Amino acid sequence: MVESRSGATAVVRVLVTMTVVVIMMMILMSSTKAAPAESLVSYLPGFNGSFPSKHYAGYVSLEEEKHLFYYFISSERNPAEDPVVLWLNGGPGCSSFDGFVYEHGPFNFEQGPKGSLPKMHLNPYSWSKVSNIIYLDSPCGVGLSYSPNTSNYLTNDHKTALDTHNFLLKWFELYPEFQHNPFFISGESYAGVYVPTLAAEVVKGIKSGDKPVINFKGYLVGNGVVNDGNGLGAAVNFVHGMALISNHMFEEAASACNPDFSSNSSKCYHAIDKIGTALDGLNVYDVLEPCYHDPEGQQQRQTQLPPSFQKLGRTEKALPVRKRMFGRAWPHWAQHFDNFRPNKSDNKMLLWPQLGRLSGGVECINDEVATAWLNDESVRKALHAAPKSTAGEWELCSDRIDYEGDAGSMIPIHRNLTSQGYRALIYSGDHDMCVPYTGTEAWTSSMGYNITDEWRPWISGDDHQVAGYLQGYEHNLTFLTIKGAGHTVPEYKPQESLGFYTRFLDGKRI
Template identity: 60%
Template sequence: MGNGIKGGIKPVINFKGYLIGNGVTDRNFDGNAFIPFVHGMGLISDSIYEEVKTSCKGNDDQSNLCSKSYEKVDRAVDDLNVYDILEPCYHNPNTASKRNLSLPSSFKELGKTEKPLPVRKRMFGRAWPLRATVNDGPVTLWPQLAEDGHIPCVSDEMATSWLNNQQVRQAIHAQPESVSGPWELCTRRINYSHDAGSMIPYHTKLTIMGYRALIFSGDHDMCVPFTGTEAWTRSLGYKIIDEWRPWTSNDQIAGYLQAYNHNLIFLTVKGAGHTVPEYKPREALDFYSRWLEGKSI
């Protein structure tokens, strides 16, 4: 394709549609999704919820009254895994804070999966905005966020070990450690700014043009809560053609969906976190496959 561009030949892209999972889309919708999410999940009380609604005038409210109300919310959710509130929160034993705890035996039980590794440790990659809205300007990466402490709740031990294995590096065609250095959780060499604004106009344009869009959310992700995604997809004003209903995988309810005209579907995956295929691989494969094949989910 590169040679075609150089030769003046316009490449052909057979674009049919797109899928987006737990994607930050709009600063207002995503920025105001957190409080309804934690309240709906039973993580804050009705009284705290009502207090925040009364005290805060939106996600940009920096008043003392709003800040004091938010402190109560933070105390309630601070030790939860922001990427999946059902998953264990890894406590760094070297951190001088209330998380300076030894790993309890229950942690190993909670982290068990069908995989041979007894404790589930994320293949941790780009994980941002950490309950932040997307504002124009420099994007704060984890190295900057972690300067004052460890990255909360996650461990990069497994990813570090795997990606620094010589055979793995050869298999993925990465340069040897002697050339490029060891793999690290994040890098300070990437600097970029966000200046695209809301993504809603792009979704509107693409769906009006007839492209298929499946917007899905793991419903236990506290980083980019489904409440914001459900709200912005509804805000497009498209006619509902398949009203809120469950969809199934392995003969079990795997989540819920609502379909609109212009080939737009909003779908949740029950019990999944920020990276849906990681937490619910079977369910993810099912709805991916059905959608790609043009079947009803």
């Protein structure tokens, strides 16, 4: 009887042990489930060497045949623990390969002989040094993202936020090993709208129990629009402070246009037109940099402009550009002072994005490197991207989408997000005339939060040099400038950008 009981006990112990082993194996398998092998990028034309971390690329397909393209780089530091960061370029209509190629991607691109692919070298200041990062072409119709149903190219702020949130839910299902990592949203220019509207959608999904749960912690916006109606006033104050217009011109405009620049009087129009003439020929994205003039593209754009704008032709001369070629997004509401005109229908004066929006071109910008690389079929094959016959030509900024900015001011959304404890870094290159720091400083101050870190310089790197200035507010809101940077901050100041990016993600004092 005793032997029978002991035998039964032994059997139970064996069964329990086997059950525990099976459960542990299941947990281990689920926790180590890898990213989709078919999305692994094993080589890239133009680069000879080993990737410092794993790269993945491909499409996430949404309902209604929307195919959104992403490029994902696992962190070079600690991919299992480091944050996952989504990067979005602006426009609306600009590809996030702008950020990949020209700003903080894993490679620096060197232009080769005409007809050849650019050469690629590892970027020592890539944001993948300290984070897992997703570059997403959004909305559908931008960059390598496409749909066979072109009606999907008709979109707006709300649809874009919904689609990108659905993309994230599906992406984290594909990459479950990253579901518990801290998650941040980042972007620049018109991503000043993309980022907060998406963040609000993510928070809404968390509260409603969407699965998988996104471990959202905060967001970063660089030189971002907020649609607060202060664009013209901020721009006039900026160009005056930069000594680009005389004090007399500034006072004339301030007197004619009201303190908030809301007037649509003829005096105001002429005062602003005079300022536009003075600024003609400047690089709107960085007033210190030359303006690249593409003779063929410029001529094509000029013939498409309304007659009232064709008089604004530029000198057809290619000025020298930086070794790391330019690429830009432009904001929805501002391009050049040349485009200023009264809008009789709503009694406001606006800046209109006419120049540079035609034929995928961007005023003053040379995007030859990215265009040549991303339209090469061998590159597309390596990226797991659809060929040109399916997804169309890659353009830095596409004009095939029909976009409506319908979300209004971003300030209430920022206030709602930060008041819930989500961290926000609002940074600004201080030589950008497109979305000048003056407007960004004004709206962050207008949030009404108490100052917790008084205006001060911040230091970058081991050389202990002043890299810019910042002001910290309660609710984890920080406004930061980068000294000498233009619209796309990491392009101009890569080392300093990696510095503030790392400290923000790590929760350390900048």
